[in-house]
Amino acid sequence: MENKAISEILYEIADFLGLEDFPTARFEVRAYKKAALTIETLQEPIEEVYNKGGTAALMELPGVGKSIAGLIEEYLKTGKSKKYEMMKKKYPFDMRNLTAVTGLGAKKALTLYKKLGVRNIDDLKRAIDTHKVSKLEGFGEKSEEVIKHGLEMKESSKGRMLIIDALPAAEAIVEKLRKSGLVEKVMIAGSARRMRETVGDMDILAISKKAPEVMRFFTSLPEVESILSQGPTKATVWLKMGIQCDLRALEPESFGAAVQYFTGSRDHNVQVRTIAVKLGYKLNEYGLFDRKNKNVGGVEEESIYEKLGMQWMPPEMREARGEVELALRHKIPKLVEMSDIKGDLHTHTKETDGANSIQEMAAAAVGLGYKYIATTNHTKSLVIAKGMDEKGFIEYFKRVDKLNDDLNGELTILKGAEVDILRNGKLDLDKNILKEMDCVVGATHSRLAQVDVGKETMTDRAIKAMDTGLVHVLAHPTGRIIGEREQFQIDLEKVAEVAERNNVALEINASNRMDLNDTNIMLTSKYKILYSIATDAHRTQNYMLMRYGVGTARRGWLTKDRILNAMPLDKLRKLIGKR
Numbered sequence: 001m002e003n004k005a006i007s008e009i010l011y012e013i014a015d016f017l018g019l020e021d022f023p024t025a026r027f028e029v030r031a032y033k034k035a036a037l038t039i040e041t042l043q044e045p046i047e048e049v050y051n052k053g054g055t056a057a058l059m060e061l062p063g064v065g066k067s068i069a070g071l072i073e074e075y076l077k078t079g080k081s082k083k084y085e086m087m088k089k090k091y092p093f094d095m096r097n098l099t100a101v102t103g104l105g106a107k108k109a110l111t112l113y114k115k116l117g118v119r120n121i122d123d124l125k126r127a128i129d130t131h132k133v134s135k136l137e138g139f140g141e142k143s144e145e146v147i148k149h150g151l152e153m154k155e156s157s158k159g160r161m162l163i164i165d166a167l168p169a170a171e172a173i174v175e176k177l178r179k180s181g182l183v184e185k186v187m188i189a190g191s192a193r194r195m196r197e198t199v200g201d202m203d204i205l206a207i208s209k210k211a212p213e214v215m216r217f218f219t220s221l222p223e224v225e226s227i228l229s230q231g232p233t234k235a236t237v238w239l240k241m242g243i244q245c246d247l248r249a250l251e252p253e254s255f256g257a258a259v260q261y262f263t264g265s266r267d268h269n270v271q272v273r274t275i276a277v278k279l280g281y282k283l284n285e286y287g288l289f290d291r292k293n294k295n296v297g298g299v300e301e302e303s304i305y306e307k308l309g310m311q312w313m314p315p316e317m318r319e320a321r322g323e324v325e326l327a328l329r330h331k332i333p334k335l336v337e338m339s340d341i342k343g344d345l346h347t348h349t350k351e352t353d354g355a356n357s358i359q360e361m362a363a364a365a366v367g368l369g370y371k372y373i374a375t376t377n378h379t380k381s382l383v384i385a386k387g388m389d390e391k392g393f394i395e396y397f398k399r400v401d402k403l404n405d406d407l408n409g410e411l412t413i414l415k416g417a418e419v420d421i422l423r424n425g426k427l428d429l430d431k432n433i434l435k436e437m438d439c440v441v442g443a444t445h446s447r448l449a450q451v452d453v454g455k456e457t458m459t460d461r462a463i464k465a466m467d468t469g470l471v472h473v474l475a476h477p478t479g480r481i482i483g484e485r486e487q488f489q490i491d492l493e494k495v496a497e498v499a500e501r502n503n504v505a506l507e508i509n510a511s512n513r514m515d516l517n518d519t520n521i522m523l524t525s526k527y528k529i530l531y532s533i534a535t536d537a538h539r540t541q542n543y544m545l546m547r548y549g550v551g552t553a554r555r556g557w558l559t560k561d562r563i564l565n566a567m568p569l570d571k572l573r574k575l576i577g578k579r
């Protein structure tokens with residue numbers, strides 16, 4: 001499937017075109033970006049579209065005109081694009097990776113190339129370390145700091161992959177192993193089972209009578225780039241997607257112990273093993289052995305916890321944060337589950353920066369069995385996201401009303417906005433229209449927040465917004481983006497206290513933000529507040545991110561009664577009723 005490669009080239013050409021100043025450059029930038037988005041989100045392989053109907057079929061795709069269709073055809077035939085090669089010759093620096101650093105756009109990358117000869121990330125690091133960047137016109141100390149920070153974020157996430165990308169890939173491999181008929185049982189362990197937001201490598205466990213054959217099957221999967229090691233019961237491979245994956249084949253009598261051991265975490269295991277030793281057992285990945293060295297562990301990990309006088313606990317809790325004590329007292333809470341989720345309270349449409357219409361977003365929500373969604377488009381001051389003004393919302397809501405009528409109660413679309421919280425804490429829409437909305441999601445979008453302003457200012461901003469009494473949910477409260485932007489300075493306990501007073505829910509944003517994250521949930525959950533687990537969907541496929549939000553909520557030990565979007569519609573309406 002060439003969709004990803006082609007959309008990346010189109011995005012990059014758009015970046016290059018942004019540096020040109022011929023009269024129609026601006027329009028071309030827009031065209032290339034639009035086409036890139038279309039192909040990025042296309043469900044079927046682009047080569048199939050082309051094979052079926054040639055360039056004419058390509059030109060039927062939104063945003064794809066004659067010249068872009070020609071480029072796609074050329075790429076599909078030759079694996080190259082002359083236009084792209086030409087641009088790369090004219091601007092010989094690593095546009096893709098440089099502009100992936102937060103704080104660095106195409107224009108700044110060009111300046112760095114022209115003035116300092118920065119061609120790639122290594123050059124950039126050197127330029128930052130020697131403080132050459134801050135002295136350039138249009139940069140300054142602050143800008144240098146932001147880029148430096150962006151580089152550090154990239155560095156710190158190196159070698160780890162978002163669970164959003166890793167888990168579906170691990171599940172696909174598990175599915176193939178299951179279908180191979182070579183295994184009696186197979187499952188994912190490690191940090192992926194614990195639903196950590198990033199994973200270092202993937203750990204798969206299997207029971208099989210034909211272990212060497214399973215290993216051969218595994219190491220010759222098309223997903224595999226290279227084999228790092230292969231023995232009769234264990235293999236480690238490097239996947240094409242850029243992550244390591246282990247497979248271990250086990251005997252049935254060891255399976256429970258292996259699942260417990262390889263699920264981890266390491267710190268959790270240390271605590272459990274200490275208890276085992278106290279009770280006269282020996283615990284390792286092969287079993288739970290009594291004084292006579294008899295394995296009393298069993299096939300399921302439940303039996304290990306049971307033998308140790310503990311209640312079984314969900315993997316998401318196993319981080320040595322007090323779950324072992326709770327398990328000994330049989331006080332493990334019943335955590336929220338995917339099946340409890342009744343809707344999504346933070347979604348976008350193509351009226352602003354989303355890819356789908358509200359009709360499409362609604363139909364997809366019905367498909368998932370949701371009872372409601374809130375449609376929460378951006379507001380006017382967020383210009384890059386095509387934020388809407390009051391008039392825009394009034395017109396849009398008329399269409400939503402009509403759609404709600406058509407849906408006839410099968411799904412309820414709650415009318416809302418992701419209203420920007422401005423620098424002074426004021427909201428970016430007129431009070432009278434906010435009052436009429438069903439679900440107002442308040443959000444700070446200041447990109448430079450972490451170096452821009454201090455903790456007090458950010459905390460104050462959120463508090464002022466909540467004190468308007470108009471906000472139902474505080475979106476991505478700390479502003480972090482995994483691998484890109486660290487959370488900004490904010491006093492979350494203070495925020496939670498004010499949220500409690502104003503009956504505002506805090507969001508668990510399940511995208512690559514994962515914000516609040518597990519530790520911030522734990523920090524705030526002592527206050528009587530609710531949480532909204534939301535995907536911030538910009539296209540129908542993004543609804544699938546909900547499971548990672550639920551996983552994060554579980555890592556924060558939240559129960560169903562703490563989750564706003566686990567409530568039936570009438571209860572939800574009472575909780576967030578018109579303000």
Ligand code: DGT
Pocket residue numbers: 189190191192196198199200201202203261262263264265266269270
């Ligand atoms: P990751 O891969 O960095 O995201 O994190 P994990 O938790 O998946 O770690 P990994 O893959 O190194 O090992 C999987 C599990 O195996 C880990 O959670 C606990 C267990 N484990 C690995 N090495 C040790 C060890 O030296 N001692 C103990 N107690 N457990 C270990």
Ligand code: CA
Pocket residue numbers: 190191192199200201202203
């Ligand atoms: Ca792992």
Ligand code: CA
Pocket residue numbers: 190201202203246
């Ligand atoms: Ca591992």
